[in-house]
Amino acid sequence: MGESGLSPSLVSGDGVDRQVNIIDITRPLSEDILVYPGDTPPAFRQQDGGGFLITDLHMSTHTGTHIDAPAHYLKSGETIDTIPLSHIVGPCRVLDLTCAGTSIDANHLKGKVNGIDRLLLKTSFSGTHRFQYDYPSITADTARFITGYEMKCVGIDSPSIEPYDSDGAVHRELLSCGCIILELLDLSGVEEGDYMLVALPLRFTGLDGSPARVVLLKIDGCD
DSSP: OOOOEEOOOEEOTTSOEEOEEEEEOOOOOOTTSOOOTTSOOOEEEEEEOSSOEEEEEEOOTTOSSEEEOGGGTSTTSOOTTTSOHHHHEEEEEEEEOTTSOSEEOGGGTTTSOTTOSEEEEEOTTTTOOSOOTTOOEEOHHHHHHHHHTTOSEEEESSSOSSOTTOOSHHHHHHHHTTOEEEESOOOTTOOSEEEEEEEEEOOOTTOSEEEEEEEEEEETTOO
8 A cells, every 4th residue: 555644734614624644545556566367467668868758658448456437348338538536536435354255245245334425345455466366356246235325436455346257247237337446456554444535547538447546535533
């Protein structure tokens, strides 16, 4: 997990001066970052122009910490430049499921997601830097449980929201209901609780996803 730090203070609606703790939950994106089997490994070629540096990038839209748009599995769905930013910016809850194993079912979430629109799942994969085929993921029933709450966004710290040998049912269930997916987060140093989520993709026209910079904001005195 990236370093956190205090931003300049802000004045809330009650007139109280508060500090905002910024927690970076984006994985560093380098040529040796883990990639999903079959995806293009990232490659960077930096050129020295004398008075400046410039770098050519070659990578998948789903490299590193990234956002899945509906078009990723629903070819007629919204693309990354048209998804509502209100889905991926706003209050969220982090659930610590590090003891849940590799299959996260609805029972792990029951009684813990009432009144929230955005959900991030911390699993045993946080802090892992090599691909594992048995990474933690959610079941199809869990996906239906999440969409039953009309979630705007769900994120996970593993390479994919669904098992490696799945048929895409989890992605289709979530994305068809307008629930945007964040994958390969770094929640290793994040405690369970409520935060403000800011997840911003690059504005690629017509594409199915994008690497993203994702941060959590913890506002002192607003637990």
